[in-house]
Every structure is written in structure tokens, then in C-alpha cells.
Amino acid sequence: MAVSRRDREEILGSRLSGKVAIVTGGNRGIGRAIAERLAEEDATVVIGDLRDDHCAGPGAERLTFVSLDVTNEGSIRAFVDEVLERFGRIDILVNNAGLVLHKSIDDQTAEDWDRLMAVNLRGPFLMAKYVVPEMRRIGLGSIVNIGSVEGYMVNPWHTAYAATKAGVHGLTLGLAVDLGPDGIRCNTVCPGWIDTDLNRAYVEMHPDRRLIERELGQLHPVGRIGAPKEIANAVLWLASEESSFVSGEMISVDGARTKKIPLPSILDEEYRAKLAESRA
Ligand code: NDP
Numbered sequence: 001m002a003v004s005r006r007d008r009e010e011i012l013g014s015r016l017s018g019k020v021a022i023v024t025g026g027n028r029g030i031g032r033a034i035a036e037r038l039a040e041e042d043a044t045v046v047i048g049d050l051r052d053d054h055c056a057g058p059g060a061e062r063l064t065f066v067s068l069d070v071t072n073e074g075s076i077r078a079f080v081d082e083v084l085e086r087f088g089r090i091d092i093l094v095n096n097a098g099l100v101l102h103k104s105i106d107d108q109t110a111e112d113w114d115r116l117m118a119v120n121l122r123g124p125f126l127m128a129k130y131v132v133p134e135m136r137r138i139g140l141g142s143i144v145n146i147g148s149v150e151g152y153m154v155n156p157w158h159t160a161y162a163a164t165k166a167g168v169h170g171l172t173l174g175l176a177v178d179l180g181p182d183g184i185r186c187n188t189v190c191p192g193w194i195d196t197d198l199n200r201a202y203v204e205m206h207p208d209r210r211l212i213e214r215e216l217g218q219l220h221p222v223g224r225i226g227a228p229k230e231i232a233n234a235v236l237w238l239a240s241e242e243s244s245f246v247s248g249e250m251i252s253v254d255g256a257r258t259k260k261i262p263l264p265s266i267l268d269e270e271y272r273a274k275l276a277e278s279r280a
Contacts, residue, residue: 015240016043020087024048024070024127025097026063029196030146033228034094034235035063041236043092046083070097070123071115080130090134092239095124095168096146100198102157113160120164121171128175132184141184144238145172146231147250149190149258165190169250176248185247187238192254193225218272220255 016038026035026047039045039062048068064086068079083090099119101112124145135141150158151165168188175186193199193216206212217224234253237243252258263271 013041015041015236015242016092017041019043019091019239020083020089021045021092021094021239022048022083022090022127022131023094023096024068024123026094027051027053027065029198030191030194030228030231031094031096033232034096037229037232037236038092038094038239039063041240043239044087046087048079049097070095070127071118073126076123076126076130080134084134089138090131091138091141093127093131093135093141093143094146094235094239095127095143097123098146098164098198100158100161102202103160104157105159108160116160116164117167120161121167124168125171128171128186132179132182135179135184136182139183141179141182142239142243143175143179143184143186144235145186145188146235147172147188147190149192149252149254151188151190151250153258172250173248180247185238185243187243187246187248188250189231189234189238190250190252190254191226191231192220192252192257194228194231195225196228218268219260220257221260222255224255226253226255 021038021043023031023035023038023045025031026045027049031047031049035045035047044064045062046064046066048066048070050067050069052065066079066082067075069075080090097119099116101108101116103112128143131143132141145168147168148165150162151169154162172186172188175184179186203209203212203216231253234251238246238251262268
């Protein structure tokens with residue numbers, strides 16, 4: 001039987017009906033796109049973030065903001081209690097809040113290291129710790145972490161950041177193994193270069209911004225950097241029952257950036273020139 005476009009929209013628009021989802025760091029950037037995407041599929045979405053100044057705007061009426069600092073165990077406990085009190089259950093946890101730091105090992109301090117670990121790695125661990133009892137009660141749950149391609153390979157001056165993201169990948173394996181018997185899955189989406197405030201500032205540091213943007217695009221075999229919504233679509237799949245046999249996976253969403261072995265720039269230019277010629 002043919003499925004009409006309207007039926008299809010209805011089916012696709014209700015993949016998370018009845019589910020309650022938490023998105024940490026959902027005030028802006030990738031987290032905001034995830035929150036909106038899950039809400040589009042009918043989930044009740046609670047954004048946990050330090051501030052809610054970006055929570056206005058299109059789609060905001062479907063999102064609830066509850067204050068959260070993922071570095072503070074008391075704040076996490078209060079946040080989870082409030083979500084349960086207001087919405088009665090938690091089916092999906094998206095650990096997205098994160099910070100990056102560009103510093104050489106000489107300039108990095110122990111405080112820098114601890115701050116990054118507290119937000120990027122200890123935060124997801126504690127969030128899972130306080131959400132899991134509720135997921136166990138319902139007998140089903142999906143935890144989706146936002147890791148990074150920098151859990152596998154590293155930009156210069158990202159020692160601490162890469163260590164936190166590799167840690168998130170390890171946390172994912174551990175949670176998937178320990179919580180599988182409870183019906184709880186855990187996976188990680190590893191974004192490539194996504195257009196958000198987090199790295200826009202990095203691009204803007206350079207005098208020739210357009211050149212940097214072009215070259216960044218060329219690092220990705222698909223020819224461009226990614227958009228927050230493209231990460232949100234992968235999170236949606238992992239959060240939904242469509243991925244019910246997927247757990248313990250790190251899924252790169254990076255336009256194949258991590259699959260291309262870098263060439264010396266002169267050879268890469270020749271390759272690009274020939275490619276452009278063959279397509280002309
Ligand atoms: P943004 O900096 O745009 O957004 C991060 C959000 O996390 C902000 O809303 C921020 O709040 C919030 N946050 C920071 N600290 C805390 C805290 N202690 N408690 C609660 N919320 C907090 O980052 P992106 O959207 O770019 O990144 C989202 C995730 O994706 C991060 O984990 C990042 O590491 C990862 N990632 C991003 C990539 C990219 O290219 N953008 C690539 C690979 C991974 P506030 O605004 O108040 O600081």
C-alpha cells in the first residue's frame with residue numbers, strides 16, 4: 001500500500017511520542033539543534049544549561065529550560081529531580097555540553113585540565129549516574145553522548161580536549177556494557193567540523209577568514225563543513241527505537257574527514273585541479 005506524503009509526515013513527526021528527553025548544553029549550537037529536532041519528533045524536551053538566553057526563537061515553545069551546571073553534582077541532582085517532578089519520566093539523555101581549549105602543553109594549567117574534564121567527561125558520567133535509576137525503572141533508555149573526531153585524532157594544542165573526548169568514548173563503552181541488561185543503550189556521535197560559536201571564534205582569529213573557510217571545507221571529502229542539524233539527525237536515530245540493537249558505538253558524522261589520508265599540499269592541489277577539470 002502506498003503511503004501518502006501526509007501519512008509519511010505524520011509517521012516521521014512522531015518517532016519520539018511520549019518520550020521525555022534531556023539535552024545538556026542545549027541553549028545554543030549543536031545542543032539547541034538536537035533539542036529542536038527531538039521536539040519535532042514529538043518528544044518533551046528539557047534543556048539543561050547554564051543560561052537560557054538563546055532559548056527564544058523558532059520552536060522555543062516546545063522546549064523547557066531548567067538550569068543546570070554539569071560540573072556541579074548538587075545541580076545535577078536538583079535538575080533530575082525537577083525533570084521527574086514536572087514530566088514524570090526520563091527516556092533519553094543527550095550529553096552535549098562541552099568546552100574546548102586551545103593551549104600548548106606549556107601554557108595549560110592543572111585548572112584548565114580540571115575544568116575541561118569537569119564539563120566534558122565528569123559531567124556526562126554524573127548525568128548518567130543520576131538518570132539511570134529512572135531509566136531502569138521504565139526498563140528502557142537511550143544515552144547519546146557528543147564525543148568528537150578528536151577522540152581519535154587531534155588538532156595541535158588540543159591535548160586536554162582530546163583526552164576528554166577519548167574519555168567520553170571509553171565511558172560510552174562502559175555504560176553500554178554495564179547497562180545493556182537494563183534495556184539501556186549508550187552511543188556517541190562524533191562530529192567533524194560543525195558551524196557553531198565553539199569554533200567560529202577560532203576561524204575569526206585568522207585575518208583571511210574566507211580562505212580558512214574554503215580550506216576547512218576542502219578537508220572534508222564532501223567539500224564543506226557540517227551544520228548542527230546534521231548532528232541532530234544522527235542523535236535522533238540513536239535516541240529512537242529505530243536503532244534498538246545499536247549500543248556502544250562511536251559514530252562519526254564528519255563528511256568523511258577522518259577517512260581521508262592527508263596528502264602533501266602540492267599533491268592535494270593537483271588532485272583537486274584534476275578533479276575540477278574532469279567535472280568541467
Ligand atoms: P557551543 O559552545 O556552541 O555550546 C555549548 C553549550 O554548552 C553552551 O550552551 C554552553 O553554555 C553549554 N555549557 C558549557 N558549560 C556548561 C556547564 N557546565 N553546564 C551546562 N551547560 C554548559 O558548542 P557546540 O554546540 O559547538 O558543541 C556542542 C558539543 O559538541 C560539545 O560537547 C563539543 O565538544 C562537541 N563538538 C563540537 C564540534 C564542533 O565543530 N562544533 C566538533 C566536535 C565535537 P554557555 O553558552 O553558557 O557557555
